[in-house]
Each structure stands twice: as C-alpha cells, then as structure tokens.
Amino acid sequence: MFPEFIPGFIPRTRLRRGARSGTSARSRLQVSKGNSAAVAVVRPHAPSGSLVTDRDPSTVTDRPTSGCGISNVQRLRGLKCQVLRYTFRPRHDRRPNGREREQQRCRAARTMTTSAGAFGEDLTRASQTSDSWGRYYTSPIVSRSLIDSIEASKPKLVLELGSGSGSLCTAAATRWQDAKLVTVDVDHQAFKRLSTRNVGLKHRHSHFVHDVLDEALSDKIGLTLGTVDVAVCNPPYIRPRWRSDFGKILEAAGLSGTLTSVHDAGADLLFLAQNLRLLRQNGKLGLILPDGLVTAEKFGRVRRALLRQHLIEQVVQLPRGVFKGTEAQTYLAVLSKAAGETNQVVLRQMVQDGQLSAAIQVPQDAAEKRLDYTFHVRKLPQAASDGHRRMTxxxxxxxxxxxxxxxxxxxxxxxxxxxxxxxxxxxxxxxxxxxxxxxxxxxxxxxxxxxxxxxxxxxxxxxxxxxxxxxxxxxxxxxxxxxxxxxxxxxxxxxxxxxxxxxxxxxxxxxxxxxxxxxxxxxxxxxxxxxxxx
CATH class of the missing domain: 3.90.220.20 (DNA methylase specificity domains)
Known part of the structure; x- marks a missing residue:
C-alpha cells in the first residue's frame, strides 16, 4: 500500500529521525514529499519483516521490507530494521504544535518515575544504589561538617525538608539544643528512623509526613513563609515530573526564568527554592548539592541569580564516594538569604578524612561559570615550566x-x-x-x-x-x-x-x-x- 510514500520510490525524499537516539527500542523515520507525509516506525537490529499500514488496519502484507526501499534507510542509518507500523497523515499535521510537544515531553518524563502514592508519582524511581525515593543518606562526618559551617549561634526554628535517615537533623539538634526542630518527609518510615536516633526526646521536635514540593507546604506544617532561621537539606537525586506547583515555587524564590527547559528542574533546585521561600531574611541555608547545579553550563543563570540575590558564603567540594553506593560528585553549600549580593565566594575541598583545604576566593563572574574548587584552583596564576608563555x-x-x-x-x-x-x-x-x-x-x-x-x-x-x-x-x-x-x-x-x-x-x-x-x-x-x- 502507498508505494509512492516509501523511501526509494520517490525522488528527492527527505529523511528525518523523529526520535532521539537511544531513547527507545524503536526508531522513527519520517519521509515526505509534496503535501503529504508518512512515518515508518522501525525496530533496530531486527531481521526483515512485513509491512503494516495504519491507513487500513485490516490490510497486512507479507511483502519484505527490502522490497519497499527500506534498504535506502539502512544505508543512510546503518540499521538492520523491521517495519512495525507505517502511518499516513496530512503534511500540515506532521509536526506537533507547542502544546503537543510539551505533552510528549511530559510523557517521556513519566518513564523516570514509578507510582507510590500522590507524592511518589512525581518523585519516586527505582534505583540499584539509592533508596526508593532516590536518596543517598548523609554520613555523620558530612552532616557535622555542614552544620558546623553554618554561622548561626542561637536559631529559634530549624527546618529540614526530606529528613531521610535523620543524620542532618541529628547533627542540628546536637548543636542547637534550644531550637525548635521541624522535619518533613514523604516517607512514612522517616519518623521511625528519627526515633531510633533519639531526635526530639530532649528537643521541641515536630515531624510531618507530606509532599515537600507542595506549594502550600507552609500551611500544611503550620509555618509562615519567611520565618525559618536555619534550614538544612540533602535533596534526592531525581528529576520529578513537572507540575504547576513547581513554577510557583521557583517564582516565589526568585528563580523563574533561570531554566532553559522545565525538564532541567531537578529535585535539588526545587528543594533549594522551597527552602528559600520558608527562610527569613538573613536566614541560613545549608545544602548538599550534586554536580549539576554547581558546574553545569545549563545552570549558569541559576548560579547568577543566587549570587546576585543572596550571599553565598562558601562551597565545599566533597570527595567522590562519600555517599555509600555512588561515586557522585557532591558539594556542601551555605548561603544567607537576601543578605546582599555575593562579590566573592569562598571555595574549599574536603579530603577523605574530613579535613578541609585552604580556602580560595572566586569573584562573582568566575563563580557564575562554575563553583567547584578543583576547577578554580588550577586556574590560579602560574608560570609555565617549559619557558613558553601560557596559552589556552x-x-x-x-x-x-x-x-x-x-x-x-x-x-x-x-x-x-x-x-x-x-x-x-x-x-x-x-x-x-x-x-x-x-x-x-x-x-x-x-x-x-x-x-x-x-x-x-x-x-x-x-x-x-x-x-x-x-x-x-x-x-x-x-x-x-x-x-x-x-x-x-x-x-x-x-x-x-x-x-x-x-x-x-x-x-x-x-x-x-x-x-x-x-x-x-x-x-x-x-x-x-x-x-x-x-
């Protein structure tokens, strides 16, 4: 059927790949001519098969694909393929509009999640090394380092979003014994882990089981926006499915417009924004961040916004392997909310025994590019050892x-x-x-x-x-x-x-x-x- 739309049967046929490489077991090749377009869905690395047309579902032929000109596609793409479906549609409909593209991206994003209740539909995924929520639990040495790096003598209200194993809030409770401690986690088992650590026995501690990324979180946990003195957080390493709440959270935190795509909004950035909403002015935020927000080019505008709106006090590069089950590169970051623009950022590096390197200071324009210690320390002025002038x-x-x-x-x-x-x-x-x-x-x-x-x-x-x-x-x-x-x-x-x-x-x-x-x-x-x- 429709031989005039099969590659090889029409002159000057244009071929396009409609699916990103490696995203599926199937690849989509589109051919077009005149005012019509057709789409063939092929399975890579499969033997030649039969052709099925979507125009007439009852029509199934046993004609080999090689006789339908698919060999042209094989030569161009280097694929052995079997045609599974052949679709005819008007040319004016061959490209989805903006809304349809967004729906396609949302469907693709769903493949990263598995359902586990209302919150789990957005933030849960299976992993071989993290827990079911995408979390790598904080070791005591990292927790103490983060809490000790926060300059806050007597905070009244300390918050942890995503309390997990309770390591961070335990270190916080040990240091600030007179503070009220509030923890939030979607995992019902989190409170049991906190109880085994004796968090709350000698402190005013309130724990809530709730979606941390709920735009109305403050009402659900009985806090007023802009009242928290100190917030600590180790976000999960996942990319949640986008929902309207996220846009409101980013906008309230002053981070709207910093992302090229909504699919760049990982849990790390969203947890950061939610913490900023709850912090008071000059309140302290201590975070454990993955490499992306600190070094990736696509987050350059996020770093610029943070540097210009808040005082980033220091960023500490952690050794790889500090979190059990992953070699992920991570960092400690401490900032003061709306405490003035950051002109210089202090960078350090932690070695395996927990010792910190000497600090280096990086100006704002360099910090916008990257905030990792090893990158900037090698760029310090040095003389060329071979007598040549230094060059890039x-x-x-x-x-x-x-x-x-x-x-x-x-x-x-x-x-x-x-x-x-x-x-x-x-x-x-x-x-x-x-x-x-x-x-x-x-x-x-x-x-x-x-x-x-x-x-x-x-x-x-x-x-x-x-x-x-x-x-x-x-x-x-x-x-x-x-x-x-x-x-x-x-x-x-x-x-x-x-x-x-x-x-x-x-x-x-x-x-x-x-x-x-x-x-x-x-x-x-x-x-x-x-x-x-x-």
Whole structure:
C-alpha cells in the first residue's frame, strides 16, 4: 500500500529521525514529499519483516521490507530494521504544535518515575544504589561538617525538608539544643528512623509526613513563609515530573526564568527554592548539592541569580564516594538569604578524612561559570615550566571534531570505529600512544565515509567516562572513524607536540579531571576544554 510514500520510490525524499537516539527500542523515520507525509516506525537490529499500514488496519502484507526501499534507510542509518507500523497523515499535521510537544515531553518524563502514592508519582524511581525515593543518606562526618559551617549561634526554628535517615537533623539538634526542630518527609518510615536516633526526646521536635514540593507546604506544617532561621537539606537525586506547583515555587524564590527547559528542574533546585521561600531574611541555608547545579553550563543563570540575590558564603567540594553506593560528585553549600549580593565566594575541598583545604576566593563572574574548587584552583596564576608563555587549548587548536557514531551502532557500522575501550593504557615504555593501524581507512573509504573522521595529526581524547583524563591517543596511520564519545583535537602544527605532552602529563590529567563534570557519569564539554591553560 502507498508505494509512492516509501523511501526509494520517490525522488528527492527527505529523511528525518523523529526520535532521539537511544531513547527507545524503536526508531522513527519520517519521509515526505509534496503535501503529504508518512512515518515508518522501525525496530533496530531486527531481521526483515512485513509491512503494516495504519491507513487500513485490516490490510497486512507479507511483502519484505527490502522490497519497499527500506534498504535506502539502512544505508543512510546503518540499521538492520523491521517495519512495525507505517502511518499516513496530512503534511500540515506532521509536526506537533507547542502544546503537543510539551505533552510528549511530559510523557517521556513519566518513564523516570514509578507510582507510590500522590507524592511518589512525581518523585519516586527505582534505583540499584539509592533508596526508593532516590536518596543517598548523609554520613555523620558530612552532616557535622555542614552544620558546623553554618554561622548561626542561637536559631529559634530549624527546618529540614526530606529528613531521610535523620543524620542532618541529628547533627542540628546536637548543636542547637534550644531550637525548635521541624522535619518533613514523604516517607512514612522517616519518623521511625528519627526515633531510633533519639531526635526530639530532649528537643521541641515536630515531624510531618507530606509532599515537600507542595506549594502550600507552609500551611500544611503550620509555618509562615519567611520565618525559618536555619534550614538544612540533602535533596534526592531525581528529576520529578513537572507540575504547576513547581513554577510557583521557583517564582516565589526568585528563580523563574533561570531554566532553559522545565525538564532541567531537578529535585535539588526545587528543594533549594522551597527552602528559600520558608527562610527569613538573613536566614541560613545549608545544602548538599550534586554536580549539576554547581558546574553545569545549563545552570549558569541559576548560579547568577543566587549570587546576585543572596550571599553565598562558601562551597565545599566533597570527595567522590562519600555517599555509600555512588561515586557522585557532591558539594556542601551555605548561603544567607537576601543578605546582599555575593562579590566573592569562598571555595574549599574536603579530603577523605574530613579535613578541609585552604580556602580560595572566586569573584562573582568566575563563580557564575562554575563553583567547584578543583576547577578554580588550577586556574590560579602560574608560570609555565617549559619557558613558553601560557596559552589556552582554544588558542592551540584549529578545530575540535566530535564523532557521530553512537556506541550502540558501532557493531553495525561496517568499519572499525575508535571507541573508549580502544585507548591504550599509559606506560613508561610508550612515549606516545598511537591509534592502531587497523582503524586507518584507505583514501577511497575515507571519501565514502558517512561519519566524521579523525585525521592524521589529530589528538584523540575521551569525552565521557569516569577516567576520561587517562584516555589519550594520536592519529598517525590514516583517517579513522571515531565514536560520539571521542573528541579529535585538531592542533596547529607548532603547538601539537606541546599540547600532547601536556595532556599526557600529570598536570594535564589533573586539568582534564577537574574540568570534567557530572553527578555520576563525567563528561567534558568543548567550552570547558577550551579554557584549560598549559
């Protein structure tokens, strides 16, 4: 049916991928011509099958997909596929409007959650390492460090949203024994954990089982907005499904308009905003934050708003592995609400035994970019050890190429693809790590390649991975196909050797490690790569 709409049967057919790579077991290919459009839903890596048309559900043919021109799609996408559904619809309806796109994003966001009551529908997910609410419980040493870093002598009201195991509120109750303590958690088991820690036996303690991200939370727990003296919080590491309450919470906290997309509103940002609503002016907020809010480029406007509206007193970078069950990079942050604009931020780093490094101060414009200690400490003025003037990676390059072959498509690429596992390990015997000859393409194969290539002289660098700073190689034998997890640094001839030697050295590896960011899976952006100095 409808052979005129099948790829290969119509001239100048346009092909588009309508689903993001890796988000589903199915991929969507759209073909269009004239005033009509058709959509074929295909299953990657499946044998040839039969064609089913949605225009007439009763019509099912056993015609092989290869006879329907699907081979053209295979050549373009490198996929073995089976057509599962073929849909015809008017061209004017081939693109969803803004409301439909938002509904699609909301449906996609639901896949991140599982239902567990009214609150659980938005904030619960299964995890192999966190609890069912996406929480990693705070260790006593981290709890004490956060509470001790808050400069508040005699607060009257102390609040913890998401009390979890009770480690933070226990440390708070130990220090501020005359304060009234209020804890809130959606988990009915949280109060039992607080009871086992004897929280409240000698203190005025009230605990509430409620949705922390309820816009009317203050009424539900008997507090007036803007009355809390000290708030402490370790938010769960999840991204809740967006609802209208979140927009009101962000707006009341002065953070509306700081996000590019509502899907960037993770629980960390929402918990922060809810705490700001409840704090009084000059009230203290102590938070444990994941890497995203502290270092990610997409949260730059959030950091700018916080720096300009509040006094961020200090940010402490915690060692990886400080939370059991995860290697996530986390931070302690302390701020005073509406206590003036932040001109300088104090940054520190905690080592495994709990000791803190010497403090460094970062100006506001630099803090807007990132707030992690290791990134800024390496940017302190230093003299070049080799007699050359210091320069940025951007100055040494003519181009940076990111591969286009995703890891799931490497097996079907039809040619060797250089990926993360192909980097050689560092060794003293090998002065330069070279891409193996088996990845080199002939001149003809290079001309016909439909993927981005690394060229002889390019320096290959891992873009993602926990140990990305250890993955380095030089292209020598010929052009090669690289995966989308690899950067090819195209250096100027006069800077190539110096740049490679730097990236291979301990200072270079440290620079890459401190520049990469990410809560668990670390990655390196071009922007941060360009700013590395050597």
């Amino acid at each position: 990676v951007r100055e040494a390059l003519t181009d940076v190429v990111r591969g286009t072959v995703c890891s799931s498509a490497i097996a079907d690429a039809g040619r060797p693809v250089f990926h993360l596992g192909d980097f050689a390990h560092r060794s003293e015997e090998q002065a330069v790590r070279i891409v193996p000859k088996r990845f080199a393409l002939s001149d003809r194969a290079a001309r016909l390649a439909d993927a981005r290539l690394a060229l002889p002289g390019d320096i290959l660098l891992a873009r993602v991975g926990r140990d990305l700073e250890d993955r380095l190689a030089l292209v020598v034998y010929g052009p090669c196909v690289i995966s989308d997890c690899v950067f090819a640094l195209r250096a100027k001839d006069e800077h190539r050797e110096r740049l490679y030697r730097f990236l291979e050295s301990d200072p270079g590896r440290h620079a890459l490690a401190s520049t990469a960011h990410g809560v668990a899976a670390r990655f390196l952006s071009k922007t941060n790569l360009f700013e590395i100095q050597f």
